[in-house]
Amino acid sequence: MTTAQLLLIAVVALPLIGSATALLPAPPGLRGSSPEQAVLRHGVTVTGAVLAAAIALLAVFDHDAPARMQGTTDIAWIPALGIRLHLGVDGISLPLIALTALLGFLCAVYAYVVRPANATAYTALVLLLEAGTLATFAVLDLVLFFLAFEMVLIPMYFLIARWGGEGRGPAAWKFVLYTVTGSVVMLLGLLLIGVQGGTFDMVALAEAQGAGLTHTTQLLAVLAIGLGLAVKTPMWPLHSWLPDAHTAAPTTGSVLLAGVLLKMGTYGLVRIALPIAPDGMRTFAPYLAAFAVTGIIYGSLACLALVRQGAGGDLKRLIAYSSVGHMGFVLLGISTLTATGVNGALFANVAHGLVTGLLFFLAGAVKERLGTTDLDTLTRTAGAALYGRTPRLGGLLAFAAIASLGLPGLAGFWGELLAMLGAFHPADGLSRPAYLTYLAVAGLGTLLTAAYLLIMVRRVCMGPAGPYEEPLADLRRHEYAAFTPLVVLTLVAGLWPAVLLNLTDPAVQHLLPGVAR
Template identity: 45%
Template sequence: MALTLMLLLPLLGAIACIAIPGESRVERVIALGSTVVTALLAVVVVWGRHEVDVPWIRSLGVRWHFGVDGISAALVLLTALLTVAVVAHALSGPIPRGGTGSTFLGCILLVETGALATFMARDAILFFIAFEVVLVPMWVLVRRFGDDHVPDETRADAAGRFVLFTVLGSTLMLVGILFLVLHQGTSDLTVLAARHGAGLSHSLQVSIAALLLVGLGIKVPLWPLHTWLPSAHTIAPTAGSVLLAAVLLKMGTYGIVRLAVATVPYGVAQLSPVLALLGVAGILWGGLACLVERDLKRLIAYSSVAHMGFVALAIASGSETGLQAALYGNIAHGVVAALLFFVVGDLKEQWGSTDLHVARAALRDKAPRFGLALVVGLAAALGLPGLVSFWGEFLALYAAWSPAPDRPVALLRVCVVLGAVGLALAAAYSLRVARIVWAGEGSDTAHGVAAEPVADAHGARWGVVLTLVVVIVALGVLPHLLLGLSHTATTGLLSGLGVTP
């Protein structure tokens, strides 16, 4: 019952919010109340590892099967708790222009519904349907509530690119799922994972794995399939940017683990060199782009491409350590990206833009709370030991250096060296942003401009930012809190990886 309620509450809340005409306080109460209760239910569901499994479409053998295990538990908690933060942050300030507040909040709740259903779906067809639920509300957030400082055509282009790329990925993913279900005779992901691809020929496993990896790679996104992401992040409102980076991108990497690694392990093993190379290309490309990018939101988007590259490299290693590194890196990036987008979004509301070439006052002097949060987020982004991102990236490189026996050791070790170069690039662009925004180097007296006033974080927004800072430090000091959740599940999932059919 708790699991069912957890899925129904944000859905019913979204319907209620969208149905409310105009502006009122009712939709605010509905949105915040439903997300808080959903978060409490998520804790109960994860703690009790709840599951529901009943027939749904009997003629096709599709079941209404949802459950939580060690692979999805942290992502369920991240989605539920972060949505509370997004709604609380949105309600503490003006709703972005472009539509009614009820529509805005309804779209946020729909994204939460689809994401939670995706992370808990235990049927391949159900997984696909849940995955697609988030696309339309996210398109609305970008198209209608995006940056009102840019022309309408720019918002339309960013939203349209987001939909076209992700729908292409969905199509490829669906074809791969249909081939898998057709040849295995079931869409139950638990059964498919237990079979480890048994009964599928070598070529068929590779073909299915290729379809799933490309389709889901667009959604991660992996280089060079990432071109939709920077524009979507730049245009989206703060709530959209946070959900896109912290939740939607994680659905792609989670799908690779749940759909590809678990069901066609031999195919993934054969394609692992390509996955590793694309991951490293993303690490380097994202880092180099961040070194020259002038828009701060766009810079964070490119850094997401780099961080997702480490997750791809970890998956390509084929080891239990690699899979745990990928799952840990997912959560780490989600928390860090959320913090950075909250901070930068608040600054953009005051500045009107996030152009790094515009002279501005130093945050350390004018807004020390924002300055502290920005420095912590940047330090975590560069993988500083003691903060959450360190463990995901360090374990990814460690796993790639000592991969599973069936993986190309020499190639992966070259990728490790290149990945280490990517860490140096991350340090360089993080220090660049800190120098310009936090220290305000060359922004005031050197340009002959007065220090503009910047209101510091306060109220609910400071509470959201401070909570994320605490989580980043806590998980950096106590990584076993997350690693312990996924240990048993990753061992079982990889038990048949690399076995020749």
């Protein structure tokens, strides 16, 4: 086996093995001061090893050929059905694997200090969640993709239902019901492609560019697969599970849900729907764009309603609705069917994972100090006033907010810009006047996004100069450890976008030959 093969197998297998071993008693020399400390240390060790393997994979990856599948493993699993254990990585999946490994490690470090209840089950579930997500980005077989896609549902359900806050039970059930229903429909589309195309191999199907699939088959497949992926994205109007899930989830659950799980839906559209059923995607692209820009405006208006004084809005719920708008830009980029738009969607995916992951970490830090994320409670007399009481925490929250609104020089800018540029010149055969309308609506969405995020910063970070009855602790060492990598990568991606685009662009060009620039 090559080094890349071994590293990719390690990235996928280590968290799965770690999840199982987390349930075993710790060896005598590794028990620490308590069983809880031992198992949480185990989580940090396993996720740290996964992150190290992902970084090594980045290092050995042939950056001169990011369009080529590398580190591939292809072994027969169920020969009678033509299902294979097929793994591989290219410039599209590699950034998402690295992002998942990073966020998993940061969440493990955060949990090691916070010490959640029933740490054994918590650690096992987080590692299982990481394993399913990494497998989703690494597998190249349609059936394996579905299995990995579904693997994350149960651990996320229990993370919300067991360790969540108020309303966690209904929120967890809503998450499961929405995603399972969408997945059943998606499975029908995947099976249709596999049966009609004669193989479940995603690489072979992508290279065929729809050959062997009739126009009707492609339409049905894109409709079924698209609905399942749209739930996970989440696309308006299939988004209503997301605010409840984020509001109720624990901090690490929200970080993983926003930073990683939402990317699985849009990744599936790029990896499966675009290259395998191009005629079906071309038919549905204008409708996808319409839903995308509706989600941008809807998410922004919902946030403006939540951030008003007296509205009873919640900081975590505000960030959740902002994700609906940001993922709308990702969908808009995909719908243009151009390399520019798809590259923008992939860039926005990574940027959203970094920035929104940071925002949810910060929301958890605010709740830990003040006992609430209710905006009205935070902004009463001598409320949050983070600039005066915890200047580093307040400054970091403002930094994350302006990164989220797309300030040039930060990660949030480039993805949205490229998605809108793709809408300015959509692929041949798509209505340019319609896409110019979508572009104008998306542009309005950026203004609304800036409005609600700046209002949020004013309400939470600004306030009376003091003195305050109770002092608040500023950033602690474990928070520096969890937040600093996200801040640094947000700056790097914003100031040096070629780092990511040099990976994704050749792979997109290969996946979509002949598309417009």
